[in-house]
Amino acid sequence: MKQILYKLFEHQYLGRDEAREILQNIAQGRYNDAQVASLITVFLMRNISVEELTGFRDALLEMRVPVDLSQxxxxxxxxxxxxxxxxxxxxxxxxxxxxxxxxxxxxxxxxxxxxxxxxxxxxxxxxxxxxxxxxxxxxxxxxxxxxxxxxxxxNSAMKAxxxxxxxxxxxxxxxxxxxxxxxxxxxxxxxxxxxxxxxxxxxxxxxxxxxxxxxxxxxxxxxxxxxxxxxxxxxxxxxxxxxxxxxxxxxxxxxxxxxxxxxxxxxxxxxxxxxxxxxxxxxxxxxxxxxxxxxxxxxxxxxxxxxxxxxxxxxxxxxxxxxxxxxxxxx
Known part of the structure; x- marks a missing residue:
């Protein structure tokens, strides 16, 4: 997470796959609360990109408990x-x-x-x-x-x-x-x-x-x-x-x-x-x-x-x- 935070602090953006992996790691408890709070703060200071948002979304949908109400x-x-x-x-x-x-x-x-x-x-x-x-x-x-x-x-990530x-x-x-x-x-x-x-x-x-x-x-x-x-x-x-x-x-x-x-x-x-x-x-x-x-x-x-x-x-x-x-x- 340290490398990810440095990258974001230098005003770089995450790719879709990178964002997806980060969300998966959050859900698995691989980062502490301070690191997660720092990550959250980055996106308060600048707009999130389509690639970042889509990657985060991909991870959450992959990890969700599915419910079929399509009918x-x-x-x-x-x-x-x-x-x-x-x-x-x-x-x-x-x-x-x-x-x-x-x-x-x-x-x-x-x-x-x-x-x-x-x-x-x-x-x-x-x-x-x-x-x-x-x-x-x-x-x-x-x-x-x-x-x-x-x-x-x-979704466990939302709960985490x-x-x-x-x-x-x-x-x-x-x-x-x-x-x-x-x-x-x-x-x-x-x-x-x-x-x-x-x-x-x-x-x-x-x-x-x-x-x-x-x-x-x-x-x-x-x-x-x-x-x-x-x-x-x-x-x-x-x-x-x-x-x-x-x-x-x-x-x-x-x-x-x-x-x-x-x-x-x-x-x-x-x-x-x-x-x-x-x-x-x-x-x-x-x-x-x-x-x-x-x-x-x-x-x-x-x-x-x-x-x-x-x-x-x-x-x-x-x-x-x-x-x-x-x-x-x-x-």
Whole structure:
């Protein structure tokens, strides 16, 4: 590792195979926490390359516990984290809205590393017990159109670095990798990123495989569609900048999306959205993300129709019923 760190400190880049081997060594415990923290720090000081990201991804997918849910052709809705905004669990709420609207979802998530509440925190607040049992995951898909994959159960490397990530408390390249290593390898993906270089990096990476995707970034720094300002959406064929007003939403303030100070606070907001009693800002941010996820699956569907489907999922109680069934089955 010493030679690798010297190379990186001299502003050199890793090749794809080299990056793959490093991740494998981390998973096998060949480096101590200080060395792993130093490696992580390098990628806080400069952008990661496509070769490095792809090599790290290769290693994680090779080492994953596989789960075959391909028969459902599901979508994953996820943000990289690391935007420093401490929003409530918008992507997770959007996942239940999309599932309630009738689209299969396989949500890949973890505990919060740079925010109060990650997807796994809010799931645990509801009493959900995580599993890697494919039969149980399929039953969840059949019963309520959604399965949840807690990342550490499916990849030893993610589990191995969890204490270091938590101790650092800042975004790491594992935030970047998480959205790329869903062990089910979903057919569709809506991914939120915290800056424009990452938006382009993920777009290039996704175009190397068969995933149909949209990468979103709010230009004021959110790793999701926040409706606090302009946002960009990139697909394999287009890059478009939207304003909240251009797609029928109001523009909101940053504090309107705050996730609170504890996982309990975030879970209360999450529940209020699905119950249809949240603030307009909280509800609309979830609806917007869910709508763009639906459009990834059905790109010919007008965006206004996708927004209507997402909103109806909440207003009809379908999203809340999906959550209730999911919790009942997975607790």
């Amino acid at each position: 459902y052709a599901p979508i994953d809705i996820v943000g990289t984290g690391g935007d420093g905004k401490n929003t409530f669990n918008i992507s997770t709420a959007a996942s239940f809205v999309v599932a309630g609207a009738g689209y299969p979802v396989v949500k890949h998530g973890n505990y919060g590393a740079t925010s109060v509440s990650g997807a796994s925190n809010v799931m645990e607040q509801h009493g959900v017990k995580f599993t890697s049992d494919t039969d149980r995951l399929r039953r969840s898909m059949d019963a309520c159109n959604i399965a949840y994959l807690h990342a550490p159960l499916f 670095v969890a204490p270091v990530r938590k101790a650092l408390g800042v975004r790491t390249f594992f935030n970047m990798l998480g959205p790329l290593v869903n062990p089910a390898i979903p057919r569709y993906q809506l991914l939120g990123v915290y800056n424009l270089p990452l938006l382009r990096l993920y777009s290039y990476t996704f175009q190397e495989n068969d995933t149909r995707f949209a990468v979103v970034h709010s230009l004021d720094g959110y790793d999701e569609i926040s409706l606090t300002g302009e946002f960009k959406v990139a697909t394999s064929t287009t890059e478009t900048i939207y304003t909240p007003e251009s797609i029928g939403f109001d523009r909101y303030r940053e504090q309107d999306l705050d996730g609170g100070e504890t996982p309990e606070d975030a879970a209360r907001i999450f529940d209020s959205v699905l119950r249809g009693v949240a603030t307009p800002a909280q509800t609309d941010s979830v609806v917007a993300n869910a709508a763009f996820a639906i459009r990834v699956i059905e790109p010919e569907k007008p965006l206004a129709d996708c927004i209507a489907l997402a909103r109806e999922s909440i207003q009809s109680g379908k999203a809340l019923n999906t959550l209730k069934k999911f919790v009942e089955l997975n607790s």
